[in-house]
Amino acid sequence: MRRDKPLTCRLPEELRQLYAFPYPIAIWREPPASIRAALAAAEDFGVKRIYTVGDVVTENFIKYGVRPAVAVVDYKTRRHGLSAAQLEYRRVVKVQNPPGYITGEAWSAVSEAVEEEDTLIVVEGEEDLLSLAFIAEGRDDAAVAYGHYAGALIFIPIKPYRALKRLIELLVCGGGQK
Incomplete structure (x- = not known):
């Protein structure tokens, strides 16, 4: 949407600390360095559990000694497939989720x-957008990790990321006011 006049927004002083966190964290390293960097970020942000979205990301966390609290896979990857032994979880849930959607079932x-x-x-279809459901539904002491198509590991500590949404809601906006 284009405006005739620029919109002026002000962040109240007492809320400026919410803007200190860079959203999200892109880690441009190959494993295991990417997993180590994600774990360092987890420690810095008090993350106690990690949710993974995607076969390769899930495989890399498990391969380097980190078992995701929840993992989402579709068993489709450009690389080799995941073995069933790697993915032994107490609960296995199968859902349908077409590309470009988050179905009610998947959410x-x-x-x-x-x-x-x-x-x-286990997603029949595409799992990519489910990271958004984790941001909305995940615990405050968790992070979601997924792979970026260009090769980065994206790591999002949920609590500060949610603060960004709240920050946007708290902006005082208007045509040139304060």
């Missing part, structure tokens, strides 16, 4: 999985 699976944990969600 509910994420919501239940963050409560239950130790869950593998």
Whole structure:
């Protein structure tokens, strides 16, 4: 949407500390360095559990000693496939989720999985957008990790990321006011 006049927005002084966090964290390293960097970020942000979205990201976290609290895979990757032994979870939930969507079924699976944990969600279709459901539904002491198509590991500590949404809602906007 284009405006005739620029919109002026002001962030109240007492809320400026919310803007100190860079959203999200892109880690442009190959494993295991990318996993080590994600774990360092997890420590810095008090992350106690990690949710992974995508086969390669899930495989890399497991391969380098980190078991995701919840993992989402579709068993489709440009590389080799995941072995069933790598993905032994207490709960396995299968959902349908077409490309470009987050179905109610998939969203509910994420919501239940963050409560239950130790869950593998197997998607028939595409899992990419489910990271958004984790940001909305995940615990404050969790992070979501997924792969960027250009090769980065994207790592999002949920609590500060949610603060960004709140920050945008708290902006005082108007045509040149204060």
